[in-house]
Amino acid sequence: MEEQLHPAPATQTYVTVILPLAVPKPFTYEVPEPLVPEADFGKRVEVEFGKAKRYSALIMEVTNQPPAAYQPKLLLSVIDESPIVNETQVRLWRWIADYYLCTLGEVMNAALPANLKLSSETILSLSPLFGQDFSDLNDQEYLIAEALTIQKEITIDDVRGILQRKTVYPLIRRMLDKRILYLKEDLKQKYKPKTIGCVRLQEPYASQPKLLEEAFTKLSRSTRQVEALMAYVQISRGLDHVRKQDVYDKAGVDSTVLRAIEKKGIFELYEHEVSRIGGYEETTIEASTLSDQQTRAMAEIRAGFEDNKPVLLHGVTGSGKTRVYIELIQETIDRGEQVLYLLPEIALTTQIVSRLERVFGDDITVYHSRLNNNERVELWNSVLNGKPVLLGARSALFLPFSKLGLIVVDEEHDPSFKQYDPNPRYNARDAAVFLAHLHGAKVILGTATPSLESFSNTKKDKYRLVEMPERFGGLQLPEMKIVDAKQELKERKLQSHFTSVLIDALKTTLEQGQQAILFQNRRGYSPTYRCTTCGWHAECIQCDVSLTYHKYHNNLRCHYCGYQTNLPSSCPACGDKKLVIKGFGTEKIEDELKIYLPEARIARMDLDTVRGKHAHARLINDFEEGRTDILVGTQMVTKGLDFEKVAVVGVLSADQLLQFPDFRAGERAFQLMLQVAGRAGRKHKRGQVIIQAFNTTSPVLREVLAGDYPGFFTREMMERNQFQYPPYVRLIRITLKHTKPATVNDGAKLFEKVLKKRLGDWAMGPAVPYVSRIRSYYLLDFMIKVPKDPKKLAYAKASIREATEYLNQAKGLSNVRVSVDVDPY
Template sequence: MYADIVVPVARGPFTFRIGEGAAGICPGMGIEVRLGARKRYMGIVWRLYDRPPGFATKTAGRLMGDAPLLTPAQMELWKWMAEYYMCTLGDVMRFAMPAALKPAGLTEEEFRRVEYRPATVRYVKLGPSVADAQALHVALEGLHRAKAQQAALLAFCAAFPDGGVGGGELPRSALSAPSVVLNKLEEKGIFSFFDREAAVGAEMPFDRAQVPLAPLSPAQTDALEEVRREFVSQDCVLLYGVTGSGKTELYMHLMADALARGKSVLYMMPEIAMTSQLVARVRSVFGSRVTLYHSRLGERRRAEIYRRLLASGGGELVLGVRSALFLPLPSFGLVIVDEEHDQSYKQAEPAPRYNARDCAVWMARRSGAKCLLASATPSIESYVNATGGKYGFVTLAERYGDGRLPRIAVSDSLRAFKRGERRLHFDKALLDRMAATLGSGRQVMLFQNRRGFAPWVECTQCGWVAHCPRCSVTLTYHKLGDRMKCHLCGYSSALPAACPRCGTLAPGLMGFGTEKVEEEVASLFPTARILRLDRDTAASPARYERIVADFERGEADVLVGTQMVTKGFDFPKLGLVGILHADNLLNYPDFRASERAYQTMTQVAGRAGRTDAGGEVVIQTMQPDHPVVRQVQSFDYEGMVRSQLVERSAFGYPPYGKLVVVNLRHRDERLLGAAAAWVAARMRTLFGERVYGPHPPVVDKIGGENYLEILLKIENGRSPARAKELLAEILKEAAGHGEYRRVFIFCDVDPQ
């Protein structure tokens, strides 16, 4: 027999002969194989057949375990992902399976050391010499001189109405007798011991949690009913609910529905860190059914969860980030994708470069489950799918309870500057609102999407700017540590005392990051207690959670932060949100820049005034008349979508077409350029005008490697699958080309 076996490397599947010892082999099982002379992997049996292939094959090693490690649904997902995202099954396997479940190593010992063995618990039952009540009686009598043994046997028997002769089993630890005593009983055939795989996952006793579901407001009830109605005819529904409308409570009802039917539920969120508030809420209702899954869990824990779910019969509730998509979920009934617009659902690097939201939609459709996408700022793609009838569409337009959408004011920073109404990086309009808010004992949140002190260092005399020697970005000056740092590769250097080019002036610290904002707030409001939330202050998840919890408890008055503050927070005392420099968001050279700017500003603004009517937002910008600023100010999501659709249709961008970006990377700029030109020319022979580039991406050098990209637009109505097949042929040619094969080339399908 032969098998195609998927191995967690970028090539394959590989064909192996299956030896004698592999009785019971079937697709989805783990099997030990060797690639090259020495390296051992656990591979996944993908396909079995009898006809020998027309080439020499090696023989696979032992089967690992006696049941498949993948459900048929998982195998289908892997296959679809590899095709759709133009990568290998091995690429998918690398990410889809917890490392502890797929050991690899050079030697047998190394391999076995990492191999996952589930934790076990020792159990005891009656042994061969105690087959019935009569024998038990005899055994007890026989122990009248060995009191400790007799006591242990009696303790065992007491646990069962029939004394245990009917096959009763107890954990060994329940007997609290010393090993010598138990060993003697085993020697006499009175006890026998065995191991059982430890039950994992239950982190909270099931019956301890159970707070009832919250009663819904009339608007929430209507929306919930509408979602349920839409699910009758649609696999996928988009819930467009403004910030603070209480979408989470809706999810809880839907999850309870599915669980009550014995189905399993996957609740996906962009980042687990932002969700401590939410996790606590879900746990309070569903208790020990909730399994958290994210990359910060240890490898062993991930493997345990995987195995437990694989064996489960349904009724599971998994809360996780994008990688939770790869868990086995027998009896899958519902997937919820919270903040569906969020970019972190897309894995940018490395392969598989998948979008977990899109995979969730596919999976639900495939397995007859339901998928709810939800956001206060849906992605344009999802919105178009929903309003076009491809998905169901439900709106929740009002905030829950006393919350009102905040008042948003726009401040023209240039004008403020000209009138002398600007201090440091703060316009008078924002300063006034800050003073009033702090004066009334409420909290302020300030958003600036740059960390560090000064995002660039420039000679004020000759214009020289400090760049990373390895990447095409400026170095950011960090006051803490007094160094200039590259945010891409980690390179750092001291601040030069004089300009390296003209040697005259001391270089100027330009722009402003969160570190500087914090310092300025301290000088403007000397008594305010300030916290900062960015990658520098929240380097570990524990520190992140501390900052959020401290702010939530009111232990600080001002929270300064980057993107990190835009997500999902619910701070009851937050009265004012300030966006310090909206222009950073507006001027990004990408066709999604306006959509993203709208989403980011609306989300961060949405943190204000969630529990009472007093929320306020001030947006500082040099482009107060920019359409996106206007749209954010008037909560005009539809207006934003309409104007973006006009632009996108003119250029054939999604949703009017699909994009595939061919990325090329090499240290040698000349070789890279030649390879890219060659690939682009080959693409043009097939796709003509639909090919754009090669051109350098926004950041075209990282860690000493140069990047070029070629864009392929596939207009609606053309088969993306066919286009990808043709493209894959070209890339195969490139991989076989004498010179260009040295260039690393990959495709990014549906780039974000």
């Protein structure tokens, strides 16, 4: 009898997946036989991880190799019918995770819209779009919808209990696609579908056009109704939906006429839902002819592209950079490729968006943080299907481009391109250059005030420099003037926070029917509420910062954690009632300006006034159309705005910008002042810029006054070289956090021991940062200065990982948080 041997194992399929969690490595699962044909790269799958928690993970590899270190769990279901990401995206994710020292799961979390990330705790509710019509639902969908009519909210775990089955993610995905379900966070935004009022024919007229003669006879007693029907017939040719507004405009009638025709059984009035990512419905226009300067710039840009180098377009404000971008975008669309146009903050660039829409119409889509989750999924799919132009803030980098040909990074110097919290702490400008490399696309970085890093790259021949030194149409740059506020204070000319020069200029501007912009980089009414007797000042209970007084709400607020409290009637320390407010923010400027210019119509643009989805656009429109005379704002007023009638721009406190404790303070001050100055005198006449300062001796002010970027660059680079700061070295900031000061101190000592053993003089710290406690967490900082060498940078990162691991394994210190910021900005 033949001896029985072990049977050869059948070939098994495994998938390596990215979980939407901060786990160090991807995880591998075994694929059950029935799911093997469906398990492909880029699809989401339902998996169990940890203690029976379920997540939607993303397949990044299909393999026949089981993991060596653990017995893989079974894959529960495949959620998607087709991939939702492509391989180039995942290569970008890997680069970001490696370069910025975070996990692939954290990058995936930042990249995917919330509706594409499901977990056991995800809370579901009925969509506002679901009209209680259960007739088209299958049995399982019916049970879920019925449960939600009773309970309002359920979790995905509840869905499993209701259906008595474990794998429910594919069903949830289908119900989200059909708009039966909504994620709870969408409802917080009071989402309403975008609809337009439309009109169509009722039966039998809709299906039998020959009967329209009978309809005209019915309406023959009313000339206006006949004209409305005639207008409808003319407009409706070749259209699926006829807007009520178009009938009103063509026939010169109003809604009462259409309702009367509806009562006679001829018209049906209805609401047609249009795509929530919007569409451009106006007539597009031809872009204007290029000027000589723009034509020269285009030739130089093309030469840079032929050398496969990123191009830095250094053009003064008003030089016509956007028109150059439009030309490049059109060429890219004509080649059948996609364009990514990155802006620092999408809400702050209303004018650029509308200008591009006028040229490209429906070819352009806008992606930003104020879209709700369903809008994001729609937009994600439109890019996947080849939408030509995508305009967005930094997170637009993560969209699934398939044929990217051009990336435009507008205002490349702007700090808003840097993600601060949470991970991944990436810089969208640098990531865009890498993304362009992956796609073989061209990249252009545009600004009036280049970052020192980008400009130094042109000196090293890494980037091609193209300059546009003249304003479009031969307009002059504004007249710059620095006013000594200290001298005015001595001479008793200073009126509150306004010099006599500024007040006089504002009065003249208003008399001439012109407008003004005032810039103060601090919001609120006053940054300090203080006792004059004992020196006590109001501080946040969770952060080591002063509370800011907001007059509109009559309370004190923390701009770091959002904590709010009422004003104390007496000093909590000594009981005295002599409490005063010190300093000034945008709210106080707006308030006090009304005393000196009572006739002026004043508006304020800062984080407090643009919280609503369309609040920023309303402020811009009011100013653009002359309903506001003076716009007071924070750095929001420096970005992307182009107004015809701005004659004066005032910078109220240059000192605050220059005295900030950061090695980039001079660079930021130079950029902000020149950017806000660029808002003056854009169309018909030369503008005036008035900069108020108590210390007028700063070299930065002299360089701003002269508009001398080369001089600023040379001096600033000498200082950076002397003190070893970027771009001469790479910086990595490491912050340790804990709610107990003793614990974070012990953690820092242990971390320092490992770090300095490996990195020596490169590592500095621990040190107490400028703001030492935020949201009840005590902070300690380390700073690593790494020579500009890829191998040394990789070694430094490996050392940081080792120190972090060592800390996590130490008894009593495992819950000290470590956050790493590569290239802090």
